Amino acid sequence: MKERLILVTNDDGVDSKGIRAAIEVARTFGRVVVVAPETMQSGKSSSITLYDPLFLRHVHEEERLKIYAFSGTPVDCVKMAFDYLLKDEKVDLVISGINHGSNAAINVIYSGTMGAAIEGSFYNCPSVGLSLTSHDPDADFEASIEWGRKIIGDILEHDINLPLCLNVNVPEGRPEEIQGVKLCRQNRGSWREEFFLREDPRGREYFWLTGRFYDDEPDAKDTDEHALADKYVAVVPVQADMTDYSQMKNLAKIMK
Amino acid sequence: MKERLILVTNDDGVDSKGIRAAIEVARTFGRVVVVAPETMQSGKSSSITLYDPLFLRHVHEEERLKIYAFSGTPVDCVKMAFDYLLKDEKVDLVISGINHGSNAAINVIYSGTMGAAIEGSFYNCPSVGLSLTSHDPDADFEASIEWGRKIIGDILEHDINLPLCLNVNVPEGRPEEIQGVKLCRQNRGSWREEFFLREDPRGREYFWLTGRFYDDEPDAKDTDEHALADKYVAVVPVQADMTDYSQMKNLAKIMK
DSSP: OOEEEEEEEEEETTHHHHHHHHHHHHHHHHHEEEESSOOOTTOOTTTTOOSOOOOOEEEETTTTTEEEEEEOHHHHHHHHHHIITTTTTTOEEEEEEEEEEEOTTHHHHHHHHHHHHHHHHHGSSOOOEEOOOOOOOOOHHHHHHHHHHHHHHHHSSSSOSSSSSSEEEESSOOOOOEEEEOBBOOEOOOOEEEEEEETTTTTTTEEEEEEEEEOHHHTOOOOOHHHHHEEEEEEEEEEOOOBBBHHHHHHHHHHO | OOOOOOEESSSSSOHHHHHHHHHHHHHHHHHEEEEESOOTTHHHHHOEEESSSSSSEEEEEEETEEEEEEEEEEHHHHHHHHIIHHHHHHHEEEEEEEEEEEOOOOOHHHHHHHHHHHHHGGGSOOOEEEESSSSOTTOOHHHHHHHHHHHHHHHSSOOOSSEEEEEEEEEESOGGGGEEEEEEEEEEEEEEEEEEEEETTTEEEEEEEEEEEEEEEETTTTTTHHHHHHHHHEEEEEOOOOOOOGGHHHHHTOOO
């Protein structure tokens, strides 16, 4: 059997600790090409760079591993990989992460990690976003590496239906603290922001955006937030059809 | 009855022709506050600005109209409006646009216009993204203003279920060429990119991202792309739960 080819990307940038953890996961399954952002791209969602030139840098090469840094967003990185660098190869899997911080619940729509994972699923291979619920740059990735390997091993060894994109969130803690894995749906809720107003040395005012997540269904048992709170790894399959089918009937009456 | 308050934003920036068209639509229904990006934010998706300070500029004020420019993304603008500028008021409607270019099909996930519209729907009022399928900076917005007014009038005058976010795309052309309005689902398909390689005067290589949309269901009759091709205004209700429920059964077997 031909060795698998795995694309690794992230949103925390090519130098983050999390991407080294993702590379460790990926190397279990085949040879690895990394195309990751030069700079921090957290919160970049599915952004694409339409009005700026993009620069590609060859960072490192060793047996079964090539690393590139790209000046764009996480989605730009996926596009650069599939539509340029690996155009003539068959990519078998995309891993995005391991993200420093949770991408559960509504975070999925803001996350650059998940933007890249969703984009990866458009290229006829399974695509997995991996996140650890710790923002610490020096976080302990051991449990997320272990569980990432297990979940990816399972999908590579079984019959799956494409497109497949998984949003995998691993709770903070040592491997032995994790209770197992749960298949979940995305928890409902949204962020409300607090803008911190400051003044620069020249008297110009500026803001920092900070926020807090409000859980719209704290009692639901089948959501990613609930699984994480119980120290389970939360796995949510994700798709890109944003149509709100539940509105169709009522709107059909209104829009006659 | 208290006059309605309408928030207007976009992704083409505070100086675009499209936002003037959106303000025209909005003023039909009440007083208007505009919080729009200082600069072009096309393709910014649901990006938020976590690692840069944000600057707010008061641009213009007249009766029943205030205009602010904000240095962030479209979603940042919506957050700045609801969580800071209009914190103590009740906003009745969000209009994002009118976008220069289609946001039908998979464009919804990359679009800054739709990022802002989705964000607006998290604040307990209807939120409408309006787009015209022309990228011309000097495009003719007459038909999109007319149909925008009609659709928004309909949802304001009827009982609707919140959250409600609409992705409204208007085909290019004079008002009399438009055949009517169709309630649709999001067309399946994705973009494949072509990277244009150039060299700067110092010999450094760089890329421009350009792409082409591939329609995965050209024969479907109930999609936004199909409605637009037939010269109908396409209306897709949009929601933010990205869970792929269709994968649950198979994954439950695999992930035991």
